[in-house]
Amino acid sequence: MNFKNLLTGAFLAATCMGSYAQKSVKQDREAIKEMCGCFEVTFKYTETFAPEIDYEKHYDYNASALEWAELIKDEKDELSIQHLLVINDTTVIKHWRQDWLYENTKRYDFNHDNQWTFVEMPKNEVKGQWTQNVYQVDDSPRYSGSATWFHADGRHFWDDVASSPLPRREYSKRSDYNVMMRGNFVEITDEGWLHEQDNKKVIREDGKEDVLLVQEKGYNIYKKVADEKCKVAKEWWAANKEFWSKVRAKWSEVYGRDKDLSLEKEVEGQALFMKLFPMDTSASQGEIDKIIEEYVIEG
Secondary structure, three states, rough: OOHHHHHHHHHHHHHHHHHHHHHHHHHHHHHOOOOEEEEEEEEEEEEEOOOOOOOOOOOOOEEEEEEEEEEEEEOOEEEEEEEEEOOOOOOEEEEEEEEEEEOOEEEEEEEOEEEEEEEOOOOOHHOEEEEEEEEEOOOOEEEEEEEOEEEEEEEEEEEEEEEEEOOOOOOOOOOOEEEEEEEEEEEOOEEEEEEEEEEEEEEEOOHHHHHEEEEEEEEEEEEEOOOOHHHHHHHHHHHHHHHHHHHHHHHHHHHHHHOEEOOOOOOOOHHHHHHHHEEEEEOOOHHHHHHHHHEEEOO
């Protein structure tokens, strides 16, 4: 093959790879957006294996909820979805948020005891990947992981392991472990989407290897229903979104410092969400910044 043919072959290969990458990113974005809408959610968890024979298994956890997931940012390399719980068709509670960032190099890994480690990943390690950043109800950090979306044989899924604080269903009830290693498997289904989990509840201390307390299997099943069922949540978000935009703006500034982060669990006997939730929606950026900064411990 002559030099001209070599160049032509290389150009065609690069073009095909570029077209495939564009197609894949488009499929990734479409899959992520499928997690938006109104869902009836079923939560199921059961502990499965403990290395110590005298470990006493905790009761299974089963719950259900109605949840609205609103797309609040839709950019080429970033999508953000705000989740809202609907209680008795009348009450709305701000729930978790998930941000998806394409080929993102910066994130915060949970360490333990309200501490997050700033991590900067090499570009070649995140090529083609999406980072999922999950946030608490007050938009403080929860957990983060980076992996590739797969689209094959009619399936669309993303799979990662991330270190996180105790889940909300246990953090006020248990103190026998302090880190959950989350095996996060997200798959888009015909009826909605599935968050399947293979979790490890571990005890983590500085300078020591993690100690496994027990393993756990979890299924969060999101079944899409008519958006009309979540009308009250859509209306609530329309009335409150500007306030929470200011909260996110402050957290973006904090995360943008690119430093390890520790947070106070309580200030004046109150967790952060207890101060933010009752605030007037017309609160200024300065008022919101002041409250959040009281909980931030850098380094």
